Amino acid sequence: MSNNYVNDFPILQKTMNGKRLVYLDNGATTQKPLSVINAVQEYYASFNANPHRGAYELSVTATQIYEDAREKVRKFLGAEKTSEIIFTKNATESLNLLAYSYGMTFINPGDEIVISIAEHHSNIVPWQQVAKAKGATLQYLYVNEAGILTDEEIEKKISSRTKIVAVTQVSNVLGIINPIEKIVHKAHSVGAVVIVDGAQSVPHFSVDVKVLDVDFLVFSGHKMLAPMGVGVLYGKEQLLDKMPPFLSGGDMIEYVWEQDTSFAPLPAKFEAGTQNVGGVLGLSAAIDYVEKVGFSNIEQIEKELIHYAIPKLQQLPFITLYGCEDLSKKTGVISFNVKDIHPHDVSSILDADGIAIRAGHHCAHPLMQYLGVNATCRASFYFYNTREDVDALINALGRVRGVLGYGS
C-alpha cells in the first residue's frame, strides 16, 4: 500500500524498466515534492533578479525571498539570530568554509582535531588539510563493534590538546545516531569547539542547535527535499564574527579601497558572489513540507520501516547486516551485503526491478577499512517509503544470488 506522500512526488510516479520506481537511496539525495519544484519554477518565472544589488522592485523582492528563507532556516534549526545562518552550496562547502576559515586561523602546531571514524569524506579530508598545513594531529573517535561511540572513547580522545571536534550526528553508512550532547559536554569542558555534520540528521529528526549547544552545524538541502546546490552553515555569532572570510569578492564587502577592504557584517561576510536564490526558495518550500509532515511522524515512519525490514533481512541466511544490533539509536539506513555477490552487482540486479539502492564505499573509506569490508549495499528510507517498498527489496534480494549462478 502506498502512502499519500508519494502523490506529491512526481518522480515516484515513474516506472523504471517497466517497474514502479522503488527509491531507497535517500541517504544520497531525496526526491522533490511538487511544492518544491513549483517554488523554484515560480522564482524564475516571477521573481528572478539579483538580490541585494538593485533598487528596483524585482531585486527588492528577490532579496526579501532570500532573507525570508534565512529566517525560516533560523527557526527550523532553533538558532538565535538570522546572522548565524550562512547559505552555501552544500554540506561539503560548509565544512570547507569551517576548515579553511576557522581551522586555518585558530589551529596551531601540536593542537588536536578530533573526528570520528564514521565521517563522510567531506568531514575528513578538509581536516587532514588543516592538520597538515598547521602541524596539528587528527585524532579519531572509534566506534565499537556495534558501530556505537562509547563514553569511554569520548573521554579518552577529547583532551586539553583538542581544539576542534567535528563529528557527524548520524553515520551515512550505518544510520547510527551519535551522542552529540555528550561530545559537546566533553569538548566544551576542555575549551574545544564542536562542529556537527547534520547532513544525515537534519532531514530525519528535529535538531535544535541551541538545545544541543553545538558551535557549528552544517547540512545539505538536497538530502531534505530541497534542490541540489543549497547548503547551510549554522555558527554561533561570536565565533563567526572572529573568523576571516572564506571566499571573497562581491556582496561580502562593506568598502573596497585599492589596497584594502572592510568586510560586510554577518551573514554577508561569508556569502561572496551571487547566491542560489531559486535554490534557497526551494529549501524554504522543503522546510514547509517537512514541517507539514512533522518530525515525530517522519521518525515514526522510518522507525517502523527499519523494524519491519531488519527482521526480514535477518531471516535471509545470505544477508550480512552492519550496525543493526540496536535499533533505538538509528535512522532509516540499512547497510548490508549479499553473500558472494559484490554490492555493485546487487545494485544492478535490483535496478532491473526498479529498485534504487546505493552500493560502494559511501564516501567513507576509513569506516569501511575499519569495518573490514570493501563495500556495502545501503538502503536508506525517507517518510514517503512504504512497507511495499521493503517487500519489493526483500523479494528482489531473494533473486540476486540466482542471477549469478549461486544457490540460495
Added chain:
Amino acid sequence: MDLSEIYTEIIAEHNKSKRNKKQMENPTVILKGRNPSCGDEIELALKVEKNIIQDASFTGVGCAISQASTSMMIDLVRGQTIEKAQLLIDTFLGMIKREITEEEQLEILDEAVALQNISNMPARVKCAVLSWHTLESAITTEEGKTSESSQSSH
C-alpha cells in the same frame, strides 16, 4: 535492461571460477588497477618472456563484471605475444565504446564478447574495462623494461 543479457552464464561462470585468480610465483610485472569510485581493486601479474605472455593471473576484489572480465582477458592473452595482447585490448575497448561492432572483428575476443552489452549499462562500463587498462599499462611497463635492457646490452 534485461538482466540475462548482462549476467550471462559465461560471466557467472568466470566470476565464480578461481582458475585465473591466484598468486603467481616469479612474475616479471605486477600492476594494480583500481576504480576509486567503487572500490574495485585488482592486481594483475604477468610473466613475460621473449615477448610472450607465458602466464597471467590476478588477485583482488571486485564485482562480477570486473572479475569475469579479468578472468576472460587472462584466458585470452595467456601464451600470446605482446602485439597480439595489444590487439585484443584495442578490440575489447573498441567493442565497449561501440566503435567496433562487426562480428568478424570481434571474433578474436571469443567468450569476452559476452561483455558487449555492458555498453548499455554506463554505470558498469568501468568495471568491465578495469583489467584491460591495467593490462595495457603492464605491457607498457614491460616493454619499457625490455627496451632498457636491450639498450644496455648493446
